[in-house]
Amino acid sequence: MKLLFRSPRVGEAGPVSVTVGFLVNPIAGMGGSVGLKGTDGRLHIEAVRRGATPVAPSRALRFLKRLRQVGFNHSLLVAGGVMGCKYLRQITSLRYECLSHPPESRDETSSTDTKAVVKMMLEHGIDLLVFVGGDGTARDVVEVLNCEVPVLGIPSGVKMYSGIFAASPEAAAELVTMFCEGNVVLDYADVADIDEGSLQAGELKIRKFFRAITVRADGLSVQSKDFGTSGSSEEKYALAEYFIEEYLHDDVLYLLGPGTTVKAITDVLGLPKTMLGVDALFNKSIIAMDLGYREILDLLNSFAQARIVVTIIGGQGYLFGRGNQQFTPEVIRRVGRDNILVLATRTKLRGLKYLLVDTGDPGLDAELSGYIRVITGYREETMMRVVSASDPTLLTYRHFS
Numbered sequence: 580m581k582l583l584f585r586s587p588r589v590g591e592a593g594p595v596s597v598t599v600g601f602l603v604n605p606i607a608g609m610g611g612s613v614g615l616k617g618t619d620g621r622l623h624i625e626a627v628r629r630g631a632t633p634v635a636p637s638r639a640l641r642f643l644k645r646l647r648q649v650g651f652n653h654s655l656l657v658a659g660g661v662m663g664c665k666y667l668r669q670i671t672s673l674r675y676e677c678l679s680h681p682p683e684s685r686d687e688t689s690s691t692d693t694k695a696v697v698k699m700m701l702e703h704g705i706d707l708l709v710f711v712g713g714d715g716t717a718r719d720v721v722e723v724l725n726c727e728v729p730v731l732g733i734p735s736g737v738k739m740y741s742g743i744f745a746a747s748p749e750a751a752a753e754l755v756t757m758f759c760e761g762n763v764v765l766d767y768a769d770v771a772d773i774d775e776g777s778l779q780a781g782e783l784k785i786r787k788f789f790r791a792i793t794v795r796a797d798g799l800s801v802q803s804k805d806f807g808t809s810g811s812s813e814e815k816y817a818l819a820e821y822f823i824e825e826y827l828h829d830d831v832l833y834l835l836g837p838g839t840t841v842k843a844i845t846d847v848l849g850l851p852k853t854m855l856g857v858d859a860l861f862n863k864s865i866i867a868m869d870l871g872y873r874e875i876l877d878l879l880n881s882f883a884q885a886r887i888v889v890t891i892i893g894g895q896g897y898l899f900g901r902g903n904q905q906f907t908p909e910v911i912r913r914v915g916r917d918n919i920l921v922l923a924t925r926t927k928l929r930g931l932k933y934l935l936v937d938t939g940d941p942g943l944d945a946e947l948s949g950y951i952r953v954i955t956g957y958r959e960e961t962m963m964r965v966v967s968a969s970d971p972t973l974l975t976y977r978h979f980s
Contacts, residue, residue, distance in 0.1 A: 600700035602658040604712035645752035742768030747968035810924025815843035832882040840890035900937030908940040941969035
């Protein structure tokens, strides 16, 4: 159900001040590039050990810079220290108030801090809550919000299967502006995450945890991951057989991305495959499994030819930047756009007008834009347009009608 919404502080005399809560999970998404499936609990310590660097701060700054560019003139209520105010101090002309939690002296935060900040923001009477994080952060935020105010996520996690995220930090700034102008659509959306129990059993299942009210606009926001089918096993195996016949060559390194569609290739070959990892295939043998970006770069130094093999996230259309952050901008540039192979069943492509890239490098996103070949079945291929999620001006339906 969708509702045409006007800000609760907009009356007949016109809009007055709107208060937007803003918080950052500073460790969100760190595990993606090094092959971890998230940073929940103490996993961020392992991510740092493997060479990961924070990604949430840069995404927070991109959002705030865009907010300044569009002339945002409302109030921001911001979490303390590394969860918010640290970044606002780098952006001039935005009006904000810092909460006392967490203290400035704290470098480490947890889900307990996230929940405490959300509770404080509700007590202050915010109209919208914006957070930087992934599905784990979304669960913490929405558990406390309990649909009292709308919520909008700035994508910075590893997976982001939930339906409350903007397409990019820049798109989030556009949505916040629309909300404050009092002319936006609110919609109920699922907050979802990977079911860890099924993953340990070798299955990939997505579990819905909460429902939330979120801000939507065509092209600027994305749906939750398609919880239906991504295509039958028969479709995936037919696609894999065609890939093996036509695209699998000797003496070429294939970097196989996550997902059941890509896994169908190794199933047909009778080889193992990590469900959410990147594995290396060479001469029809798996030579390395569950690679991080450093291991991938080391492999690329040893092979003359390499290909990246990826699928898309059903219902969202992301090609890079969701669940496959092991393919960092450096890795993608090393392999080259012409050596990216995309697999997706017709079922998975259904309803998608274009594919999205959100690598964290807007320049690379622009380079990846354009048309790309997608293998959809046995001797079936189609061309799909790739769009940078970093450029909201490209993400309106008027450009694709």
